[in-house]
Amino acid sequence: MRNSSIFRLLFIGLFLIAAPNWTLGQIVDPLHPKDPRHAPAMEKVTTCASCHKCDHPTQDDPCMIHCPRHGSHFYGQHEADEGPEIVIIDQLADLYRPVVFAHRLHADMSNMTGGCENCHHYSEQSGVIPPCRECHDAAKGPVSLNQPALKGAYHRQCMNCHRDWSHESACGFCHEQVHEGIGAAVADTTDIVGIPHPIIEAVPTYTYETSYEKGALVTFHHNDHVDMFGLNCVDCHRGDSCSRCHDTGKSQVQRLNHLTTCCACHGERNCAFCHTTDPKPMFEHTHTAGWALDPHHTDVACNTCHGSPQDFRTPSDKCTSCHIHWEDGAFDHKVTGLVLSEDHLDLDCSDCHLEMDFGTRPSCEDCHDEPMLPDKLPGTRL
Amino acid sequence: MVSRRDFFKITGTVAGTAALTAVGAEASAPHPKLDPDRFGVLTDTTLCIGCRRCEWACAEQNDLPHGDLESFGDTSVFDLMRRPDAESYTVVNRYSPPAGTDQPLDVKVQCLHCEHPACVSACIVGALVKSPQGPVIYDAWKCIGCRYCMIACPFQIPAYEYADPLTPRIMKCTMCSERTLAEGRPPACVEMCPPEALVFGRRSELLELAHRRIMENPDRYHPEVIGEHIAGGTSWLMITDRPAAEIDIPELSNESPAVITETIQHGIFKGFTGPLMLFGILGILMKSSSDKRKEKEDENG
Ligand code: SF4
Ligand code: SF4
Numbered sequence: 001m002r003n004s005s006i007f008r009l010l011f012i013g014l015f016l017i018a019a020p021n022w023t024l025g026q027i028v029d030p031l032h033p034k035d036p037r038h039a040p041a042m043e044k045v046t047t048c049a050s051c052h053k054c055d056h057p058t059q060d061d062p063c064m065i066h067c068p069r070h071g072s073h074f075y076g077q078h079e080a081d082e083g084p085e086i087v088i089i090d091q092l093a094d095l096y097r098p099v100v101f102a103h104r105l106h107a108d109m110s111n112m113t114g115g116c117e118n119c120h121h122y123s124e125q126s127g128v129i130p131p132c133r134e135c136h137d138a139a140k141g142p143v144s145l146n147q148p149a150l151k152g153a154y155h156r157q158c159m160n161c162h163r164d165w166s167h168e169s170a171c172g173f174c175h176e177q178v179h180e181g182i183g184a185a186v187a188d189t190t191d192i193v194g195i196p197h198p199i200i201e202a203v204p205t206y207t208y209e210t211s212y213e214k215g216a217l218v219t220f221h222h223n224d225h226v227d228m229f230g231l232n233c234v235d236c237h238r239g240d241s242c243s244r245c246h247d248t249g250k251s252q253v254q255r256l257n258h259l260t261t262c263c264a265c266h267g268e269r270n271c272a273f274c275h276t277t278d279p280k281p282m283f284e285h286t287h288t289a290g291w292a293l294d295p296h297h298t299d300v301a302c303n304t305c306h307g308s309p310q311d312f313r314t315p316s317d318k319c320t321s322c323h324i325h326w327e328d329g330a331f332d333h334k335v336t337g338l339v340l341s342e343d344h345l346d347l348d349c350s351d352c353h354l355e356m357d358f359g360t361r362p363s364c365e366d367c368h369d370e371p372m373l374p375d376k377l378p379g380t381r382l
Numbered sequence: 383m384v385s386r387r388d389f390f391k392i393t394g395t396v397a398g399t400a401a402l403t404a405v406g407a408e409a410s411a412p413h414p415k416l417d418p419d420r421f422g423v424l425t426d427t428t429l430c431i432g433c434r435r436c437e438w439a440c441a442e443q444n445d446l447p448h449g450d451l452e453s454f455g456d457t458s459v460f461d462l463m464r465r466p467d468a469e470s471y472t473v474v475n476r477y478s479p480p481a482g483t484d485q486p487l488d489v490k491v492q493c494l495h496c497e498h499p500a501c502v503s504a505c506i507v508g509a510l511v512k513s514p515q516g517p518v519i520y521d522a523w524k525c526i527g528c529r530y531c532m533i534a535c536p537f538q539i540p541a542y543e544y545a546d547p548l549t550p551r552i553m554k555c556t557m558c559s560e561r562t563l564a565e566g567r568p569p570a571c572v573e574m575c576p577p578e579a580l581v582f583g584r585r586s587e588l589l590e591l592a593h594r595r596i597m598e599n600p601d602r603y604h605p606e607v608i609g610e611h612i613a614g615g616t617s618w619l620m621i622t623d624r625p626a627a628e629i630d631i632p633e634l635s636n637e638s639p640a641v642i643t644e645t646i647q648h649g650i651f652k653g654f655t656g657p658l659m660l661f662g663i664l665g666i667l668m669k670s671s672s673d674k675r676k677e678k679e680d681e682n683g
């Protein structure tokens with residue numbers, strides 16, 4: 001027998017002896033490196049299919065199933081004051097003084113732009129938010145190529161906004177370098193603890209001057225949107241970084257991406273809806289819809305008729321589209337503020353309100369020869 | 383004694399052999415066998431924040447002259463486009479922000495550690511070697527200072543210590559081979575990079591990672607892994623938000639330029655044919671002239 005065949009047999013023999021001793025719970029071969037984060041999961045692994053999609057995973061194509069731990073899920077409602085006021089980051093104590101991260105301040109600001117989810121991309125199903133270092137390894141390099149280590153995770157998170165804000169990557173903004181004479185131990189927190197982000201007061205009306213020739217002015221009534229239409233900050237400010245307010249280098253127009261912000265709701269309007277030659281007045285239902293809310297509809301919330309701001313609809317301006325029970329003759333004209341006189345009581349609605357159009361002034365000419373309205377009424381005003 | 387006629391016959395044969403060898407070299411450009419698990423680095427320029435910490439770490443690791451850590455916070459260097467030079471193996475350049483944003487794009491530049499490096503094949507004494515594990519390594523001891531590698535490199539990477547009159551060296555990134563090869567540790571720049579814009583690992587896995595990032599964030603990346611194919615592939619890969627040409631990566635074919643350099647160099651030098659031929663011709667010339675002199679002396683004598 002040739003040498004190579006002997007070796008082959010020997011190899012197969014060894015394989016057969018070794019194989020039955022493998023248990024998946026303690027896989028330590030180089031293909032299944034012992035990653036401490038996977039240890040609890042590996043204990044429970046019973047078959048290859050617990051982790052691999054295909055029947056024959058290879059090193060080239062391990063066909064791993066997607067691990068729910070590695071996705072982005074965020075469960076539960078959280079408030080800014082749930083989290084710690086400050087977080088001290090002192091992994092690099094030899095090079096830098098500890099970084100004092102003003103957690104509460106950032107959480108306060110995030111309320112406006114999307115909440116905790118802005119930074120915490122993962123939480124347990126129960127809503128518990130694990131600290132970053134629970135998944136992102138504090139060791140120097142990434143354990144897995146797919147996931148940044150703690151250093152990378154922190155820097156990507158912080159620099160994502162801070163770079164936009166200050167236009168530089170100045171390390172010193174967060175890291176005070178350790179010099180001779182300055183110890184690494186104590187971190188000064190006096191300017192952070194107990195100091196919340198000031199309440200953000202919006203200007204009631206912004207008037208933007210644009211280069212659009214046919215209508216250079218865009219008037220934006222912020223308080224209309226907040227107080228009257230009931231929008232929440234995140235509806236428009238989702239994902240805004242701090243630079244929206246703090247970057248003084250940008251003009252207001254630059255800071256506002258009207259294509260995504262305004263057009264999200266007003267996308268179907270033409271340019272002239274916003275771009276006008278004179279400042280646009282504040283919202284007035286009569287002007288926009290053709291009939292006044294006063295006096296009967298002043299207490300009706302917008303969304304009762306129009307749905308949510310994100311799902312805005314314009315109902316028909318026929319009264320009966322909402323007041324459906326008026327159709328069957330059960331309408332008391334008194335609610336309009338006008339008690340009909342006896343000779344008008346038995347008329348059909350459409351005799352005066354032609355084609356049941358209640359938006360325009362009724363016509364009297366079909367029955368009366370001389371002009372009646374507005375001097376002579378078909379009843380008495382209340 | 384070699385007659386004039388014989389002389390032409392001999393030189394003709396030698397030259398013919400050399401020409402044949404050159405053709406042979408072209409047909410089978412010898413590439414070192416690369417380890418399928420060879421190392422590489424992936425630069426994700428969209429994550430780079432331009433902090434220049436990699437420049438500091440590299441200088442520190444490789445004993446290059448440099449200022450203190452804080453001095454690397456100077457962003458005025460971005461006013462000009464820089465190339466790696468004899469005092470820096472790597473530099474970071476800043477490009478204008480992508481449309482609609484105002485975060486600039488910062489791009490780290492260093493040797494890409496080509497899979498079939500032109501610099502290696504241009505080097506006639508083997509001072510530059512492609513390690514099967516990835517790095518392209520330089521040996522100053524063998525280097526004769528011809529600087530062919532500088533001309534051959536399609537990315538204009540190798541620099542020369544012109545300022546050193548006694549022992550000038552070729553200077554270029556080593557992929558920190560003394561860390562990566564000997565200890566399996568990531569290069570100094572990779573270890574330093576705060577947002578982990580640089581990732582060290584097996585080239586095959588990095589390639590997969592790069593493609594996955596592009597696939598998962600199609601808006602963020604230009605759909606090309608720089609280094610996957612360019613110039614025959616490189617061990618150092620890059621992904622970025624714009625076409626490679628816009629970050630000053632030359633437009634090269636996917637064929638390694640080494641094939642051309644090799645064809646020339648090996649044609650001339652393979653099997654020492656060239657020098658042999660030269661010395662052969664010189665030898666023959668010397669012999670025939672000395673013979674002639676002898677003849678003359680004989681005649682005269
Ligand atoms: S980039 Fe240039 S110096 Fe680096 S390996 Fe390729 S050819 Fe050589
Ligand atoms: S791999 Fe090493 S030599 Fe190359 S740029 Fe990075 S630190 Fe410098």
Ligand code: SF4
Pocket residue numbers: 429430431432433434435436437474488490574575576577578579580
């Ligand atoms: S250290 Fe990393 S982030 Fe900083 S400049 Fe270098 S590659 Fe970019």
